[in-house]
Amino acid sequence: MRLHVFPPSPRAAKVIALAQHLGVDCELRVVDLLKGEQMTPEFAALNPNQRMPVLEDDGFVLWESNAILHHLAAKRPASRLWPADARGQSDVLRWLSWEGAHWTPACSILVFQRVLKRLTGQGEADPAEVARGEQEVRRFAAVLDGQLRDRDWLLGDVLTIADFSVGAPLIMAEQARYPIAEHREIARWYEALASLPAWKSAIARLPA
Numbered sequence: 001m002r003l004h005v006f007p008p009s010p011r012a013a014k015v016i017a018l019a020q021h022l023g024v025d026c027e028l029r030v031v032d033l034l035k036g037e038q039m040t041p042e043f044a045a046l047n048p049n050q051r052m053p054v055l056e057d058d059g060f061v062l063w064e065s066n067a068i069l070h071h072l073a074a075k076r077p078a079s080r081l082w083p084a085d086a087r088g089q090s091d092v093l094r095w096l097s098w099e100g101a102h103w104t105p106a107c108s109i110l111v112f113q114r115v116l117k118r119l120t121g122q123g124e125a126d127p128a129e130v131a132r133g134e135q136e137v138r139r140f141a142a143v144l145d146g147q148l149r150d151r152d153w154l155l156g157d158v159l160t161i162a163d164f165s166v167g168a169p170l171i172m173a174e175q176a177r178y179p180i181a182e183h184r185e186i187a188r189w190y191e192a193l194a195s196l197p198a199w200k201s202a203i204a205r206l207p208a
Contacts, residue, residue: 002056003019003026003027003030004029004030004055005028005030005052007202009052009080010104011052011065011168013053013203014202015068016201017165017196017199018069018198019204020201022075024072024076040050040156041198045108046061046063047061051063053068065165065168066096066165069165070096076108080158080159081101081160082160083158083160091162092160094113096161098143099162099168099169102118104169105136107169107172107176109129110130110172110176111169111172113176114130115132133178137180138180141183146180146185148189149185153189163189163193167190167194190197
């Protein structure tokens with residue numbers, strides 16, 4: 001099994017962390033987005049969207065990070081990271097969809113303005129975009145904080161792939177200065193997620 005990833009990315013970190021947490025042996029191949037390696041014909045043949053991560057599993061090529069999370073968890077059903085019942089599966093899918101449609105897009109505004117623009121020499125952060133990003137992050141952080149109240153993990157007392165998915169954007173919370181300090185439930189939950197050995201290992205691949 002092979003994972004094509006760019007380790008600085010939270011989308012890469014979450015699939016690396018899950019693979020390690022499950023003990024799934026994956027060869028990691030780095031796709032350097034800053035060098036444009038995702039634009040090569042070889043990579044585009046794996047993912048026509050020219051994005052990572054991409055998983056290769058015995059001839060099966062899978063892109064989209066949340067789909068990869070599900071594929072990996074399905075290999076270890078005893079882990080309970082993918083629920084066995086239909087209602088639990090639907091709940092996980094709800095939060096995977098929420099992460100992709102709302103949470104990550106909101107966080108990405110601040111990551112781009114406060115981190116990526118500096119790293120790629122694209123100038124200073126745009127104050128209007130920063131304000132928009134902070135407004136969006138506050139909006140959806142309130143949703144997440146409410147969901148976590150009285151729960152150990154996102155869906156209750158059992159860790160699932162929803163935690164890996166929704167937790168990933170918080171990898172950049174300090175660097176991008178997300179306005180979430182008042183959300184104590186998020187802080188408590190993410191501290192538990194970040195304490196997982198596999199999460200620590202994945203985060204260690206990120207640049208300081």
